[in-house]
Amino acid sequence: MMLTLAPAAFAAEPGDPSENAPVEITETDGTAQEPITSEDTAPTEPTESTEPAGPTTPTDPETTEPTTGGGQSDDAELPTEEPTAIEDKSENEDAAKIAQIGETQYSSLSEAISAATNNETAGEKPVTIELIDNVTGTAQISIPVGANLVIDGKEHTFNGSISCVANSSQANKAAAVDGDEKDATHLTIQNLKMNGEEIVDGFGIYSGNQKQGGQMDLYLTVENCTIQNYEAKGMYLTNTKELVLDTCTFVDNANNFGFLKGQGDFAVDLNLCAVQAAKITIENCIFEGDNGITAPIKIAARGGQDDQESDIMDAGAATIESVTITGCKFAEGTNTVVKLGTKSRASTGAFDVELKENTCGTSDPVSVSLGYKSGSIKVPSGATLELKNSEEGATETIPAVLMNGKVYSSIADALKEVNKEQMTTITLLQSVTEDVTIPCGFNLVIEGDGKYIGKARSPAPLRPVRGRLVIPSLP
Known part of the structure; x- marks a missing residue:
């Protein structure tokens, strides 16, 4: 030896x-840069941000507490209105068509989605919709319950928001033939440049109905896309059964939110409610510029016995089978790259996590906020961290040594x-x-x-x- x-x-x-x-192991929530609110001295973490409004609904000052400096704390409760549908249109007024399914062309993306979902065989196998022109005019696109779609942007620009219907009435109606079983929605978005400019308090991709029962499961894949300039969040999801974010770039999201036009909390907010055995994979993604004052990413399993809050429906605890964040690059100086769980409540972080080969700037440590226990972990840039959380969500993993x-x-x-x-x-x-x-x-x-x-x-x-x-x- x-x-x-x-x-x-x-x-x-x-x-x-x-x-x-x-x-460094700290006893803070990893959000030292967050604006100070009146509850910062409370013994528990401030209430987490709740279901956001649609892209065109301004924040109600009665439900969102102003924060120092105009920023949004992650205890802000937001309205729960669905985005208002606005017809998308082609950038080229001379070109009557903007999307196609096979050889059939359509004058709007909404028209193509209706054609793909309003037929007897809808949902049985995926239907691919290809863009043949840019979409402008702050379009609001709605994906109906039970849809099975692939939207291929073909590198075109989409100025608008995509909302997956998740309300209980439509979910139950879609599942009426099968009793209580809800129809799942399958959506893949690829090769699309999503831009939220001129959308007030806008969301890039939205699927949420956390205050009512009846959410269907959403299987969402977003690959080779750019999501930028959404004032509220780049993504807000409460019902994701499986999420894959692959080779996407997030630029300047959650940076101009609310009536004070301060910085929002998260660029990607997975506030999961009632969904079971969710699988989250985020790989080879880039986060540039400002992407939330708290962290670019939040992942929480809501509704456990220690998390009975008014912002969510009493529909049982969400569970997360796995979270994998691999090969992602975060902007230099990012205080916290991901927040796990919320409100200092153990059940919200009761899931296994693997972080592998992620970097922050050139050499900054990758900081993970343990929102479920008000602590944080900093790991060397590029290193692998595995958290094997108990059912209570209270991990004792503290990076002490580095090997291979x-x-x-x-x-x-x-x-x-x-x-x-x-x-x-x-x-x-x-x-x-x-x-x-x-x-x-x-x-x-x-x-x-x-x-x-x-x-x-x-x-x-x-x-x-x-x-x-x-x-x-x-x-």
């Missing part, structure tokens, strides 16, 4: 601060995955207090980076002796 210590390893005494440590691009909560956990046949380097991300036993046959480098290892119940940390680490109980 060979054990090598980096020269600077384990230099600090117990209790010494490590100001340059790449990992993955963070672990202890040296012992890292040693379990060491390959004896390869030279392995374990880097301390913070000082640790634990008994360390190195098995025979390991070829190991422990890089202290100015941190220390302290033996449990020992008054002093272990120290390097003549370049070697003396470890009790070493075989």
